[in-house]
Amino acid sequence: xxxxxxxxxxxxxxxxxxxxxxxxxxxxxxxxxxxxxxxxxxxxxxxxxxxxxxxxxxxxxxxxxxxxxxxxxxxxxxxxxxxxxxxxxxxxxxxxxxxxxxxxxxxxxxxxxx
Amino acid sequence: xxxxxxxxxxxxxxxxxxxxxxxxxxxxxxxxxxxxxxxxxxxxxxxxxxxxxxxxxxxxxxxxxxxxxxxxxxxxxxxxxxxxxxxxxxxxxxxxxxxxxxxxxxxxxxxx
Numbered sequence: 001x002x003x004x005x006x007x008x009x010x011x012x013x014x015x016x017x018x019x020x021x022x023x024x025x026x027x028x029x030x031x032x033x034x035x036x037x038x039x040x041x042x043x044x045x046x047x048x049x050x051x052x053x054x055x056x057x058x059x060x061x062x063x064x065x066x067x068x069x070x071x072x073x074x075x076x077x078x079x080x081x082x083x084x085x086x087x088x089x090x091x092x093x094x095x096x097x098x099x100x101x102x103x104x105x106x107x108x109x110x111x112x113x114x
Numbered sequence: 115x116x117x118x119x120x121x122x123x124x125x126x127x128x129x130x131x132x133x134x135x136x137x138x139x140x141x142x143x144x145x146x147x148x149x150x151x152x153x154x155x156x157x158x159x160x161x162x163x164x165x166x167x168x169x170x171x172x173x174x175x176x177x178x179x180x181x182x183x184x185x186x187x188x189x190x191x192x193x194x195x196x197x198x199x200x201x202x203x204x205x206x207x208x209x210x211x212x213x214x215x216x217x218x219x220x221x222x223x224x225x226x
């Protein structure tokens with residue numbers, strides 16, 4: 001069974017601060033997705049990373065996929081109140097028993113205070 | 115815009131009264147998924163359809179059934195809802211297996 005350990009589980013910061021969320025696994029993933037979910041809504045896909053060592057930027061958000069494709073991080077620069085939400089990492093594989101399924105991390109609840 | 119639509123957004127049912135949730139997609143994706151999500155936890159996969167091929171998760175209760183009459187629509191039937199079935203139900207689609215998944219806005223189910 002593949003597992004994704006996501007940390008921290010909770011993050012409460014002031015507007016303007018930087019933060020990093022981590023997802024770690026002992027398993028290799030073909031790709032990894034990051035989602036943000038606001039209360040009462042479905043998860044919204046932020047990014048997909050597929051290549052080991054890949055770095056993607058989305059405005060103030062920077063996503064990294066580890067060289068061995070076992071871990072990933074999400075860094076937010078100068079957080080804003082609009083960044084508040086549940087952040088989920090999810091890995092997928094192109095084969096094996098988990099083929100076609102996402103392995104989710106436990107989620108990080110981010111609260112950005114004004 | 116191509117999208118995943120879920121209806122209704124909020125559903126209230128009584129203990130033991132069957133309920134059906136619906137999902138439609140304009141993405142023309144092959145795979146459709148149903149997830150259950152409870153308060154700020156990660157979504158839990160119930161089952162998925164790869165085209166017409168139904169794939170049930172081993173720990174999905176028999177109380178939960180699904181139908182996919184065509185590519186665009188998928189239904190989640192809860193035959194006898196219990197209090198523990200109160201949750202957010204999410205539908206997702208992907209172009210093919212192991213491709214990124216796109217989620218609908220969810221249906222919040224309340225069981226009285």
